[in-house]
Amino acid sequence: MPRLERIIERYKTIPGGLLPALQAIQSEYGYVPRESIARVAAGFGLSPSKVFGVATFYSMLSVVPRGKTVIRLCASAACQLAGGRELLAAFEKELGIKLGETTPDGKISLETTECVGACNLTPVIMINEQPYGNITPEQVPELLQRFRPKEFSPETEFIPYGREV
DSSP states (O other), X not given: OHHHHHHHHHHTTSTTOHHHHHHHHHXXXXXXXXXXXXXXXXXXXXXXXXXXXXXHHSTTOOSSOOOSEEEEEEOSHHHIIIIIHHHHHHHHHHHTOOTTOBOTTSSEXXXXXXXXXXXXXXXXXXXXXXXXXXXXXXXXXXXXHHHTTSOOOTTSOOOGGGOOO
16 A cells, blocks of 8 residues: 555644545545554554544544445434434435445445534435435435436536425
C-alpha cells in the first residue's frame, strides 16, 4: 500500500491531521481498510484503538467497503416521525439488504445519517451527497429503478426534494 504510506507522510505532522488522513484513505480506497488502521496508528504515534475509534465515529467514514451509490436515511426525530421507519423498511425490501449492508453486486449501500438540515422536507434521504425530501415508501421502487440500471451520477434524472416521482 504505497499510496497509504504517502497519505500518512502527508498528514502525520499536521495538527488534527488524523481525520483528513482517514478521509484521504477513504477517497483512495473507497473505505478505510481495517489493515490500514495499524499502519496509520504507527505513523501518527497513536494506538490502533484510537484510530479505529475515529474511523468508526464519523458517519462519513467506513471501515467496510461501500457501494458506489450510498443511500442514507435521515435518523433525526423529525424524519422518524414523518415515516422514516417505514421508508427504511421499503428500502430494505427493495434492495434485499438490511441497514448497514451493501447489495451483493457491491453497487448500493444503505446507511443512516444524522439531521441533514431539511426538516421541512421530512423524511429526507441522501443519495451520495444529494438530498431528496418528502420521499414516501411507495416511491422507493421507482426511485431505485431510475438509477439502478446505470451508474448513478448527479446527471441521472432524479427529482430532488420530493417533487412528484
